[in-house]
Amino acid sequence: MSVAVTVTVNGKTYQNEVEPRLLLVHYLRDVLGLTGTHVGCDTSQCGACTIIMNGAAVKSCTVLAVQADGADLETIEGLAKNGELHPIQKGFWEEHGLQCGFCTPGMIMTSVDLLKNNPAPSEEEIRRGIEGNLCRCTGYQNIVKAIQYAAKEMAG
Amino acid sequence: MYPAQFEYVAPESLDEAIKLLAESGGEAKILAGGHSLLPAMKLRLAQPGTIIDLRKVPGLSEIKVDGSGVTIGAMVTHAEVARSSEIQSALPALAEAAAVVGDLQVRNRGTIGGSLAHADPAGDPPAAFLALDGSIVAKGPNGERTIAGTDFFIDILTTALGEDEIVTAVTFPTLAAGTGTAYVKFDHPASHYALTGVAAAVKLDGSGNVESVKVGVTGVGPKAYRATAVEEALIGKGADAIADAASHAADGIDCNDDIHASAEYRAHLATVFTRRALQAAFTRANG
Numbered sequence: 001m002s003v004a005v006t007v008t009v010n011g012k013t014y015q016n017e018v019e020p021r022l023l024l025v026h027y028l029r030d031v032l033g034l035t036g037t038h039v040g041c042d043t044s045q046c047g048a049c050t051i052i053m054n055g056a057a058v059k060s061c062t063v064l065a066v067q068a069d070g071a072d073l074e075t076i077e078g079l080a081k082n083g084e085l086h087p088i089q090k091g092f093w094e095e096h097g098l099q100c101g102f103c104t105p106g107m108i109m110t111s112v113d114l115l116k117n118n119p120a121p122s123e124e125e126i127r128r129g130i131e132g133n134l135c136r137c138t139g140y141q142n143i144v145k146a147i148q149y150a151a152k153e154m155a156g
Numbered sequence: 157m158y159p160a161q162f163e164y165v166a167p168e169s170l171d172e173a174i175k176l177l178a179e180s181g182g183e184a185k186i187l188a189g190g191h192s193l194l195p196a197m198k199l200r201l202a203q204p205g206t207i208i209d210l211r212k213v214p215g216l217s218e219i220k221v222d223g224s225g226v227t228i229g230a231m232v233t234h235a236e237v238a239r240s241s242e243i244q245s246a247l248p249a250l251a252e253a254a255a256v257v258g259d260l261q262v263r264n265r266g267t268i269g270g271s272l273a274h275a276d277p278a279g280d281p282p283a284a285f286l287a288l289d290g291s292i293v294a295k296g297p298n299g300e301r302t303i304a305g306t307d308f309f310i311d312i313l314t315t316a317l318g319e320d321e322i323v324t325a326v327t328f329p330t331l332a333a334g335t336g337t338a339y340v341k342f343d344h345p346a347s348h349y350a351l352t353g354v355a356a357a358v359k360l361d362g363s364g365n366v367e368s369v370k371v372g373v374t375g376v377g378p379k380a381y382r383a384t385a386v387e388e389a390l391i392g393k394g395a396d397a398i399a400d401a402a403s404h405a406a407d408g409i410d411c412n413d414d415i416h417a418s419a420e421y422r423a424h425l426a427t428v429f430t431r432r433a434l435q436a437a438f439t440r441a442n443g
Contacts, residue, residue, distance in 0.1 A: 003164055020164030020207065042157050044195055045346065047261060056235065056264040062194050063265065066164050067187075067211060110260060117239075131348065132259025 005069045009034065010078025018065045025049040027065035028075060036076040036105050040134070047133030050106035051075045057113035059132070074112075076105035087153035088112060088146070097146030099137035107133050111147050120151055159197035166209040170216075170295060170324065176208050178297050178320045184208050186322055188231055188270030191262050216269070216324060221246050226328040227293075230269025234281070235260075237268055247328055248440070249337035249355045253284035256341055258348050269323040272308070275315045275379060277412065278349035282309065282380030284339050286372030287355035290328045296321035309379040332368070335359045336441030340432045341375070342425050344416055350375035351417050352425035354383075354405070356433040360441045366390045366397075371433070376426045377409040386430055395438050402431035 002017040009032060016031055028034045028051070037060060040048030044062040051060045052074035079086035088111045091097060098104045107130060114121060114129035121129060126147050127140070135143060167173040177184055183205035187193055196202040210216060216231035221242040228237065237243050237254035244251040257263050257271070257280045271281045272292060284290075285305050292303040296318055308316050317323065331337065341353035353374040361367040369390050371383040385404035390397055405426035411419035 001163060019161070021159045021161055023158060026158070043198070044191065044262065047259070050261055053264075057261045058265055059261045062191055064164075064190070064194070064207075066166070067190065067209060069166075113260060113264070129260055132261045 003066050003069075005065055007065075007068050007071055007073055009073045010075060020064060020066050022065045023061055024051075024053075024063040024065045024068050025060040027068075028060060028073075031065075034075050034077055038102060038105055040102065040106070045132075045134065046103070046106070047110060047130075048103050048106040050109040050133065052109055052112055055113075055116070057110045074109075076108060079108065079112075086112075088115070088150040090153065091146035091149035092143075095142050095145040095149050097139070097143045099135075099139045103133060103135045103137075107135070107143055111150065114147070115151055115154060119155060121147070123148070157198040159194070160200060160203045162197075162204055163206040164209065165206065166212045168212045168214075170213050170322070173208055173210060173213055173322060174295060174297060174320070176206070177322065180206050180208075182319055186210060186273075188267040188273075189233060189265040190270075191258070191266040192270065192274040192276060210322075219243065223330065225330050228268055228326045228328075230273075230323045230325055231267050232269075234258075234263040234266050234268065234271070238263065246331065247284070247288050247337065249339040249357065249437075250281070250284040250288055250328070252339040253280040253341075253353070253355060256280055256339075256343065256348070262348075268326055272326060273315060273317055273323045275309055275313050276349070277312050277378050277380065278344075278351070278353075278375045279380070280339070280341060280350055280353050280374060283350075283353045283372035283374035284355040285326065286380055286382050287339075287357045287370045288328050288331070288337065288372075289357075289370060290326055292317070292323055293325040293327060294318070294321040295324050300324070302327070306382060309381070312378040314379075331357065332359050334442045336437040336439065338433050338436035338440060340429050340436060342429055352376055352422060352429045354426070354429040354433040356430070356437040358434065358437040358441045360438075365392055365394050369434075369437075371405070371430060373405060373409075373426055373430065376406055376411055376422050378412065381409065383407075383426075383430060386434075390434070395435070398434045398438065399431055402427050402434060405430035
């Protein structure tokens, strides 16, 4: 049995028939070809698959594609506008917030939510905020600095 | 990983959801935020034939605080509970528990109704739910009923909810003026589940002694529970009785024993965190 799903991803609307058990992360990667969102642990622990769904960061390996019907989604591919990096992307660039880069899309999308709800977080609040995202390179120091950079940049 | 195949329905009314659930003959599972159910389905620990998604059912996402108490719709997320200024002021321990569930992304999806109905023995909301004297509002084919928190948790992942009932809301009485409440936890560093989580609500009399106290404990035994031995040991006494009272936090409890913590260690954590929760609640009482 397939179910019709209509979603908006990075401003573009998509309509597909999907199997109910299809996970949102696989829908994004395999059906829409948006492979910037990564599959890490696949068990809701690592946060590599984090995207923004209706304004809030979610782990897309723990959401069914059918649950996203009607939702407005934003993935890492949608952050840069007109060739200009988003301040959080710029922060990761400037502060060397990535090593292997596998966790980066998820780290950045979680930071979008974090900074939206707390535009000037303390270091402790940043560390608490990204506790659902794991970096196997253990590059947290620079990830925190990257988010601090972005917070300043976004404050203007 | 992906779940086994299932039929998916997203009814647009509560009555329709209840009808679908009744018709499934026990084969269906209710989906709220899905942050307990979907991981279990991916591991094939759960293989429901039908998923009934509540996302289109109206009226389950409201927070209402008034003179008669607090009503929180079953589909209200942990993030919404944690950020609600009304909950922060009416039921501080509940906002604190919601703020430390899992992580930011989990709190954005997980719901208070789903969490309580799932009855994970290491979930945070159950402890605050018990200490704040919460009740479950459930609806089934035979109508609506209210289940007292103390009657709700039966065993690990098992509640008093009927197979044909859906949790629609969680309700709390208004706290008596001057009541201090707090939730503290010792969490597993990776999963953030509570190895021990304790919520306390303390009301003091004019001379600073305990007039009433409720303590809810999670993570320690097979289900969240009220630490009644602690409560009884504190009634009529002052802050200097906290440590002695807290030593009864795991009395009569068959403590969980796993790779994360031995039963003995959990019993110890229960006394330490009960003491801390009571100290925090005392400090806030009459505040």
